[in-house]
Amino acid sequence: MFIAMNRFRIALGAEDGFEAVWRERDSFLSEVPGFLKFNLLRGPQNSDHTLYASHSVWESREAFEAWTQSENFRKAHAQRSAPKGTYLGHPELELFDSVL
Numbered sequence: 001m002f003i004a005m006n007r008f009r010i011a012l013g014a015e016d017g018f019e020a021v022w023r024e025r026d027s028f029l030s031e032v033p034g035f036l037k038f039n040l041l042r043g044p045q046n047s048d049h050t051l052y053a054s055h056s057v058w059e060s061r062e063a064f065e066a067w068t069q070s071e072n073f074r075k076a077h078a079q080r081s082a083p084k085g086t087y088l089g090h091p092e093l094e095l096f097d098s099v100l
Helices: 015-024 061-068 071-079
Strands: 002-011 035-045 049-058 091-095
Touching: 002 015, 002 061, 015 035, 015 049, 049 061, 061 071, 061 091
Parallel strands: none
Antiparallel strands: 002 049, 002 091, 035 049
């Protein structure tokens, strides 16, 4: 199993718009070999942002890497994004290989 997570710092007050973009977009993940599960997670609220993480579970690192090189990946990431000022910095990608 392999997990890919992106952490997003979302400006206070922009949470509903950020969630709507994720809820309404086509991810194309169900068509990708090796994809198992996706969640968008809302974390703690700080003085200037709310923390979110996208969490996808894959059969293997190779399946995830194949997704990042696919036409489905390009289609998913070419869609509407959240309004300017939503993100406080770039997403932070974290990749995890299952040990147990």
